[in-house]
Amino acid sequence: MPRNRNGDNRLRPEEITRVFIRPIGSVLPLGFLAFGMGVFVTAAFALGWIPPAQGRDVFLFALVFVAPIEGVTAVLAFLARDTAGGTTLGVFTGTWVMLGSVGLGLHPGETSTMLAYFLFADGAVILILATAALMGNPAFSVLLGVSCTRFALNGAFELTGSKTVEHVSGYVGLVLSAVAAYGGLAFLLEDARHVPVLPMLRHGAARESLEADLLENLQRVESEPGVRGRL
Numbered sequence: 310m311p312r313n314r315n316g317d318n319r320l321r322p323e324e325i326t327r328v329f330i331r332p333i334g335s336v337l338p339l340g341f342l343a344f345g346m347g348v349f350v351t352a353a354f355a356l357g358w359i360p361p362a363q364g365r366d367v368f369l370f371a372l373v374f375v376a377p378i379e380g381v382t383a384v385l386a387f388l389a390r391d392t393a394g395g396t397t398l399g400v401f402t403g404t405w406v407m408l409g410s411v412g413l414g415l416h417p418g419e420t421s422t423m424l425a426y427f428l429f430a431d432g433a434v435i436l437i438l439a440t441a442a443l444m445g446n447p448a449f450s451v452l453l454g455v456s457c458t459r460f461a462l463n464g465a466f467e468l469t470g471s472k473t474v475e476h477v478s479g480y481v482g483l484v485l486s487a488v489a490a491y492g493g494l495a496f497l498l499e500d501a502r503h504v505p506v507l508p509m510l511r512h513g514a515a516r517e518s519l520e521a522d523l524l525e526n527l528q529r530v531e532s533e534p535g536v537r538g539r540l
Contacts, residue, residue, distance in 0.1 A: 347375035
């Protein structure tokens with residue numbers, strides 16, 4: 310049996326501990342594109358392109374298509390050790406579930422005061438996420454900033470019933486869906502080429518983690534959640 314530095318036969322914990330990391334594919338393209346689809350459909354509904362009588366179909370789409378995909382990507386993001394990505398996708402999952410669930414109980418043209426205040430609170434949480442994203446991924450801050458604006462406008466419409474506010478929210482939604490599509494495409498190309506193709510404005514630790522070699526990426530593993538003793 311090998312001796313440790315103290316000269317006895319006892320092994321220190323760090324000499325026998327192993328951390329296994331399972332590489333998985335990036336979930337961000339799926340998360341971004343599913344989010345963009347959801348935003349586009351709800352924006353079309355807000356702008357009147359989809360008749361109010363078909364609102365139930367829109368809410369079912371949010372609940373059955375968008376929410377499950379966002380939920381799966383949130384779980385996989387946490388498994389990939391991406392706390393910020395998992396938190397963001399998790400918040401979006403809950404948002405789509407709430408929008409779909411409450412919307413299914415509303416009559417065409419009816420609004421919900423409860424949903425309005427939920428959207429205001431949701432927008433505040435997204436603003437926090439956008440601020441945190443500035444530390445490494447400003448491109449995320451753009452998406453989250455526009456999302457915050459959209460949800461705040463949606464909340465204002467639910468509170469006031471103003472068609473003008475609803476239409477402005479719809480147009481902001483179209484911009485947001487385009488931003489999400491850009492992000493999804495950027496991450497897909499990056500995954501295919503293994504280098505950034507479209508600008509994502511990474512800097513600091515986010516840029517270093519992309520450019521660092523395997524050893525450098527593993528140096529901080531022992532201090533990450535799930536490896537250290539407490540969260």
